[in-house]
Amino acid sequence: MIQDTSTPGAASPAAPGGARRGRRRKEYVAGGRPLWLLSPTLALLVLVIGVPFLIGTYISFFELDQYNLRNWVTAPFVGLKNYADSLNAALLLHSIWVSLAFAVLTTAFSAPIGFLAALAVNTRFRGRGLVRSLFLVPYVLPSFVTATVWRFILRPDGVFNKVLGLHNMQWLIGTNSFWALVLVDIWAAWPFVYMMTLAGLQAIPDELYEAADVDGVTWVKKIVYMVVPQIRHQLLLGLLLSTLNHFNNFTLPFVLFGTPAPNDVLTLQVNIYQTSFQYFRFGLGSAMSVASLILTLIPAFIYLKASRLTAAPGEE
Amino acid sequence: MSAISAPAPASRRRKRIVREPQRLLPRWLQVVVITLLMLMLLPVVYMLIISVSPDLDAASAKLWPSQFMWSNYLKVFTTVDLGRGLMNSFIASFSAALIATIFGLGAAYVLTRFRFRGRAPLLSSLVGLQAVPATMIILPLFVVFSSVGSALGVQIIGSRPALIVTYLTFAIPFSTWLLVTNMRQIPTTYEEAAMIDGVTRFGALRRIIFPLMVPGMVVAMVFALLVGWNDVLFASVLTNPDTQTAAIQLQVFANSTDGGVLPLYGQLMAASLISAAPVVVLYMIFQRQLVGGLTAGGDKG
Numbered sequence: 001m002i003q004d005t006s007t008p009g010a011a012s013p014a015a016p017g018g019a020r021r022g023r024r025r026k027e028y029v030a031g032g033r034p035l036w037l038l039s040p041t042l043a044l045l046v047l048v049i050g051v052p053f054l055i056g057t058y059i060s061f062f063e064l065d066q067y068n069l070r071n072w073v074t075a076p077f078v079g080l081k082n083y084a085d086s087l088n089a090a091l092l093l094h095s096i097w098v099s100l101a102f103a104v105l106t107t108a109f110s111a112p113i114g115f116l117a118a119l120a121v122n123t124r125f126r127g128r129g130l131v132r133s134l135f136l137v138p139y140v141l142p143s144f145v146t147a148t149v150w151r152f153i154l155r156p157d158g159v160f161n162k163v164l165g166l167h168n169m170q171w172l173i174g175t176n177s178f179w180a181l182v183l184v185d186i187w188a189a190w191p192f193v194y195m196m197t198l199a200g201l202q203a204i205p206d207e208l209y210e211a212a213d214v215d216g217v218t219w220v221k222k223i224v225y226m227v228v229p230q231i232r233h234q235l236l237l238g239l240l241l242s243t244l245n246h247f248n249n250f251t252l253p254f255v256l257f258g259t260p261a262p263n264d265v266l267t268l269q270v271n272i273y274q275t276s277f278q279y280f281r282f283g284l285g286s287a288m289s290v291a292s293l294i295l296t297l298i299p300a301f302i303y304l305k306a307s308r309l310t311a312a313p314g315e316e
Numbered sequence: 317m318s319a320i321s322a323p324a325p326a327s328r329r330r331k332r333i334v335r336e337p338q339r340l341l342p343r344w345l346q347v348v349v350i351t352l353l354m355l356m357l358l359p360v361v362y363m364l365i366i367s368v369s370p371d372l373d374a375a376s377a378k379l380w381p382s383q384f385m386w387s388n389y390l391k392v393f394t395t396v397d398l399g400r401g402l403m404n405s406f407i408a409s410f411s412a413a414l415i416a417t418i419f420g421l422g423a424a425y426v427l428t429r430f431r432f433r434g435r436a437p438l439l440s441s442l443v444g445l446q447a448v449p450a451t452m453i454i455l456p457l458f459v460v461f462s463s464v465g466s467a468l469g470v471q472i473i474g475s476r477p478a479l480i481v482t483y484l485t486f487a488i489p490f491s492t493w494l495l496v497t498n499m500r501q502i503p504t505t506y507e508e509a510a511m512i513d514g515v516t517r518f519g520a521l522r523r524i525i526f527p528l529m530v531p532g533m534v535v536a537m538v539f540a541l542l543v544g545w546n547d548v549l550f551a552s553v554l555t556n557p558d559t560q561t562a563a564i565q566l567q568v569f570a571n572s573t574d575g576g577v578l579p580l581y582g583q584l585m586a587a588s589l590i591s592a593a594p595v596v597v598l599y600m601i602f603q604r605q606l607v608g609g610l611t612a613g614g615d616k617g
Binding site: 035040041055059119132140213219222250276285 | 337338339340341342345346349350353354356357359360362363366374375376377379419420422423425426427430432438441443444445447448449450451452453455456457458459460462463466467481482484485488489492517518545546547548549552553563566567570571574581584585588589591592595596599600603607
């Protein structure tokens with residue numbers, strides 16, 4: 001805690017404990033440095049993610065289909081053809097647009113809901129524990145269950161149309177399908193922002209609220225000028241993670257609409273799935289995966305750089 | 317606002333401050349928000365109702381069943397082999413969770429206690445890997461599994477180990493990261509004190525770190541288990557009818573009711589509820605820890 005390096009002569013004999021924390025630790029640590037404990041994880045990471053990743057990138061340059069799948073090493077090299085095909089024939093840009101619009105819209109709608117929900121349960125009241133648990137239910141339901149239920153609710157003669165008085169409106173095909181997807185995902189995902197906000201709110205000390213109350217600040221100002229700046233970090237993380245999660249969401253559109261998916265909800269992940277496992281164009285699917293990986297890694301990388309999430313408290 | 321009316325509201329306000337400084341929304345808005353959000357649970361209530369409704373009521377979108385069909389919950393186990401599906405889901409996701417947590421514990425220990433070259437990039441990649449789209453992993457794994465399988469003459473695709481291996485792709489980065497954030501909170505001085513008393517590094521690991529990490533390990537396991545249980549993508553590519561998970565059975569079942577081939581809506585909703593129940597129960601039990609874990613990246617401020 002105290003800088004023992006500034007007064008080396010005086011400090012080391014007087015406080016051997018302090019000296020050990022500083023220099024010597026790097027050279028000698030009692031009990032050794034069992035770095036090999038890391039190796040099983042490292043090996044598995046390389047094996048199940050690293051190697052497949054390299055193979056995936058490799059086959060994106062080859063014409064690989066169900067006929068030469070068994071010995072994929074013999075697949076003919078086609079250079080960048082798969083990448084060109086994914087732009088032209090495979091609707092890559094269309095899918096990116098659908099996924100992006102979907103991710104951004106869903107996040108934009110679900111964030112205020114989650115934020116307000118967290119603010120609403122920040123005071124103690126009877127039944128708060130129950131309310132907090134119930135809020136999580138849409139989020140904790142498995143996606144495949146959420147999709148199955150909504151698929152039933154959104155049928156043309158289903159209860160959704162009946163309650164809203166719409167007659168035989170189609171939600172699961174055509175242009176409406178995009179909005180159905182957004183609606184269902186908002187329903188399922190707002191508790192995520194709620195949880196992030198709640199975690200942030202818990203770190204705000206009571207004194208801050210009290211100071212604001214003594215000053216007679218209105219509740220709107222209190223939220224805008226005090227709460228939001230305090231939980232800025234959690235909010236941003238929540239928004240980024242939720243955008244990424246929506247962008248990569250496969251289960252919800254897949255189960256909600258089945259395959260082949262309507263064009264309006266042909267998200268990137270569903271498109272890659274169909275190309276690879278229903279049309280069996282593995283090379284093309286790989287090229288699209290590589291493109292989608294680059295797209296998702298850009299924001300993740302920027303975020304990592306900006307937040308230093310991986311540094312332990314006290315490190316640089 | 318004006319000088320004359322000031323004292324009365326001020327005193328009332330002060331009384332409120334003492335009781336609830338954390339109130340952020342006025343009471344009316346609080347009530348409106350909570351009520352509206354509770355209404356959002358209606359689809360879940362509807363699911364419960366349909367699960368005990370006769371199929372004709374369900375098909376005509378009736379809001380209340382003409383009679384209660386509790387038998388739906390039994391029949392569904394013979395309509396689809398749901399028992400087997402639940403078992404398959406459990407075996408695959410539990411195995412992956414267990415492996416990931418055990419391996420992750422060692423890795424987390426090294427990553428939090430020692431400085432070495434490559435440590436920072438490794439930590440970053442644990443977070444970054446969670447952003448990798450699952451399709452990027454499954455495609456090459458599928459290609460490798462099928463070619464290796466045909467070379468060795470064994471059916472790898474459709475086997476349980478193949479599914480477990482793919483589940484490890486997300487379980488390992490996630491569990492390790494969660495354990496790292498947990499382990500950081502255990503002061504190094506605990507082990508140092510023990511080692512000064514003559515305990516070896518592994519003695520300290522076993523007797524001090526391990527007991528303190530049990531809650532974190534449970535959370536990591538539960539989390540990995542839930543993600544595996546919820547998976548549709550990997551299981552839809554890598555399972556056959558024998559190893560099918562509950563998620564896939566439900567999806568197939570939903571497809572067949574949709575086309576009107578098998579309009580057993582009551583049983584479909586019963587199956588949905590049955591396969592969701594373990595997840596919801598686990599979440600409710602570990603609510604505090606899981607919420608903490610989910611937001612672990614954000615609590616650094």
